[in-house]
Amino acid sequence: AQSVTQLDSQVPVFEEAPVELRCNYSSSVSVYLFWYVQYPNQGLQLLLKYLSGSTLVKGINGFEAEFNKSQTSFHLRKPSVHISDTAEYFCAFSGGSYIPTFGRGTSLIVHP
Amino acid sequence: GAGVSQSPSNKVTEKGKDVELRCDPISGHTALYWYRQSLGQGLEFLIYFQGNSAPDKSGLPSDRFSAERTGGSVSTLTIQRTQQEDSAVYLCASSLQGTYGYTFGSGTRLTVV
Numbered sequence: 266a267q268s269v270t271q272l273d274s275q276v277p278v279f280e281e282a283p284v285e286l287r288c289n290y291s292s293s294v295s296v297y298l299f300w301y302v303q304y305p306n307q308g309l310q311l312l313l314k315y316l317s318g319s320t321l322v323k324g325i326n327g328f329e330a331e332f333n334k335s336q337t338s339f340h341l342r343k344p345s346v347h348i349s350d351t352a353e354y355f356c357a358f359s360g361g362s363y364i365p366t367f368g369r370g371t372s373l374i375v376h377p
Numbered sequence: 378g379a380g381v382s383q384s385p386s387n388k389v390t391e392k393g394k395d396v397e398l399r400c401d402p403i404s405g406h407t408a409l410y411w412y413r414q415s416l417g418q419g420l421e422f423l424i425y426f427q428g429n430s431a432p433d434k435s436g437l438p439s440d441r442f443s444a445e446r447t448g449g450s451v452s453t454l455t456i457q458r459t460q461q462e463d464s465a466v467y468l469c470a471s472s473l474q475g476t477y478g479y480t481f482g483s484g485t486r487l488t489v490v
Contacts, residue, residue: 274417297477308381308468308481309420316477355420359477363408364433369419 267292267360271368279376280348286341286371288330288356296360298339300330303353303370312354315339326350351375379403381482383469389488390459398454398485402471409452410479411444414466423467426452427474459489 272287290296297316301309313324320332330341339356353372357365382401390396402409411423422436426446437443441459446452456463466484 299477299479301481306483308383308483309470310481311479314477357420362433363472363477364410364422364425365477365479366422367412367420369417 267294267358267366269356269358269366269368271354271356271371273371274369275372275374277374277376278346281345283344284342284346284350284373286354286356286373288339288341288368290337290339290356290358290360292337292358292360294361296358298330298332299357299359299365300324300328300339300341301355301357301367302326303355305352309355312341346373346375348375348377381469381471381480383467383482383485385485386483387486387488389490392461392489393458395455395457396459396487398456398467398487400452400454400469400471400482402450402452402469403480404450405473406471406480407449407474408472409446410470410472411452411454412468412470413438414468414484415464420468423454456487459487461489463487464489 268291270289299314300312315322315332323329353370356368359365384399409426412420425433441457444454468484470479470481472479
């Protein structure tokens with residue numbers, strides 16, 4: 266069965282510190298991977314996606330993620346977070362179909 | 378339109394009533410998806426449309442849930458005889474056929490009292 270696991274439900278961090286949000290997937294077919302951000306009372310906004318090519322993907326707002334096939338991971342990183350990055354982050358993948366499967370989300374809380 | 382539009386943005390209904398949630402996808406997007414987001418549960422897939430047909434309805438939680446899409450555009454998700462456990466945010470997304478560029482609407486927050 267295909268699944269996505271976000272290992273941390275909540276990640277607190279101080280402003281200007283680096284952050285990594287972890288995501289692991291389970292799939293026996295080629296995967297296409299995504300990170301979305303959801304601000305309060307809003308829909309999901311695409312941060313970045315991996316479809317093919319370079320395993321290091323850069324997205325909006327200074328975020329990047331690295332696809333690691335051997336570890337079946339797609340962790341999201343930012344070298345220096347801002348208060349405005351406080352939001353819910355979802356990892357998702359599509360494998361074998363066009364229907365994305367989402368993780369349960371990680372709440373990033375940036376403290377001043 | 379420029380984005381995916383969902384209406385209403387908020388809906389409070391009494392237990393046992395029927396509700397209709399509307400999604401207006403981006404013009405030209407042939408694929409349309411409905412998800413349900415419950416507190417702490419992530420996004421639960423409900424149904425997928427390609428054009429007007431729904432090749433995958435596997436996520437609909439019960440026969441009280443149904444959805445249709447007309448003209449390859451607007452979709453309506455209907456929940457009959459609502460229950461309190463139906464309370465959630467219902468999200469709609471659309472994409473061009475055969476691509477992985479999903480655009481989400483802002484969702485409808487449904488509260489069953």
